Amino acid sequence: MSIKVGVASGTWGIGPVEIPGQIPWNVFLDETKLAGYKYIEAGHYGYLPTDPTTLLNELAQRDIQVIASTVMNGHLDKPDDWPSVKSELMLAGKVGASLGAKHIVLIDDFYSSENRLPETSDRILTDEGWKHLIETTHKIADISKEEFGLDIAFHSHGDTHIETTEQIERFLEDTDPNKVSLCLDTGHLNYGGGNSVDFMKKHHERVSYMHFKDVNTEILERVKSDNISIQDATTMGVFCDLGEGNVNYPDLGKVLNDIEYSGWVIAELDMGTPVTRSPLKAATKARKYLESVGVG
Numbered sequence: 001m002s003i004k005v006g007v008a009s010g011t012w013g014i015g016p017v018e019i020p021g022q023i024p025w026n027v028f029l030d031e032t033k034l035a036g037y038k039y040i041e042a043g044h045y046g047y048l049p050t051d052p053t054t055l056l057n058e059l060a061q062r063d064i065q066v067i068a069s070t071v072m073n074g075h076l077d078k079p080d081d082w083p084s085v086k087s088e089l090m091l092a093g094k095v096g097a098s099l100g101a102k103h104i105v106l107i108d109d110f111y112s113s114e115n116r117l118p119e120t121s122d123r124i125l126t127d128e129g130w131k132h133l134i135e136t137t138h139k140i141a142d143i144s145k146e147e148f149g150l151d152i153a154f155h156s157h158g159d160t161h162i163e164t165t166e167q168i169e170r171f172l173e174d175t176d177p178n179k180v181s182l183c184l185d186t187g188h189l190n191y192g193g194g195n196s197v198d199f200m201k202k203h204h205e206r207v208s209y210m211h212f213k214d215v216n217t218e219i220l221e222r223v224k225s226d227n228i229s230i231q232d233a234t235t236m237g238v239f240c241d242l243g244e245g246n247v248n249y250p251d252l253g254k255v256l257n258d259i260e261y262s263g264w265v266i267a268e269l270d271m272g273t274p275v276t277r278s279p280l281k282a283a284t285k286a287r288k289y290l291e292s293v294g295v296g
Contacts, residue, residue: 003261006039007032008268008285009047013275017046021274025049026058028279033062035283039264041105042069044115047093052098052250059099068153068209069096072107076136077129077161081109083091089140093148098282100183102264103153103209104144105183106137110161112229125161127158133161134174141179153183153209156192158230163192171207180208185270186247187213187239191220191230197251204255210265214245235272241282242289244268253293256269 012023012031025048032040042048049055059065073088074081092104111123125133142151154171156162162171168189172182184207185188186196200207216238230238243249267286271279290296 002122003256003296004039004067004264005037005287005290006028006041006264006266007035007037007286008041008266009043010268010270011283011286012279013271013273015048015273016044016045019273022047023275023279029058029062029064031280031283032064035280036287037267037283038063038066039067039266040165041266042066042092042095042099042101043211044070044072045088045095050095052095056099064095065097066101068103068105068266069093069099069150070100070105070107071140072109073090073140073160075109076140077108077125077133079132082136085136085140086143089143090147091146093150096150097148099222101150103156103183104140104148104150105209106140106152107155107157108133108162110157110159110230111161112231118178123161130170130174131163132161134171137175137180141176145179151181151208152179153181155183155185155188155211156189157185158191158233163188165194167188168194168199169203172203177206181208183209185211185213185268186252187211187215187270190215190246191233191238197255198249200255204259204261204266207261210263211268212242212247212249212265212286212295213239213268214242214247214249216240216244220246231272234270239268239270241269242286243293249289249293249295253295257294265290 069092074085
């Protein structure tokens, strides 16, 4: 088995570029190298240098490779959002292709707003909305492959219309496996009430890419009981160090070895900005923990 382990900029609290006070990109790259990682995602467009030559030089100096870019800029079920989704797709695709990336990670937009969640009925798509989400995903996959040679890995996410095990399984059933694979985020799956170990056992053939994070059960219970948005939950610390939450990583490591998973695993501890702890220490700790459970 040859699992390649990387780290996500979310561990440094990095989000959309308009958020003030984020850690400088050069510090993120320096600390990625110090923590022992060789793979990262490009993250939100505009955080890292957008000139490919400049960025490739910076990456080469640190022996780091970008293996995915991200698209999350609109609701996939809403036709009116297509222009913003496509705009980010073209930017992310161009950057990813120029850097030798393998995937575009596609995420639907939040249904939550500000600091609270909508009523339950607003969290579930209509049949028409679901149909459009699937069609849009296929359209994105076609453009990504034809224009940039990049595969789409769909990322289920808390506070989006694909967050529970049932929704993810419906998505897999309705999408073409030759066009769309899954970026399995263990933290978001468990955040939505799922079990990452059981899910990977059942659906590993559709999983091409993984994000590893962990979930603090006590904080999650408060989040659910008080109807708190995932943005505020993240600030509260719902995502904790690997091995300290409700994801069973020793068992997941065994599953990955049993199925001979050979893709990328991206360690990620989502933190808000400004960060409240050392990202370097968190990233280093995660790397050592993954080694202890047979990953990487």
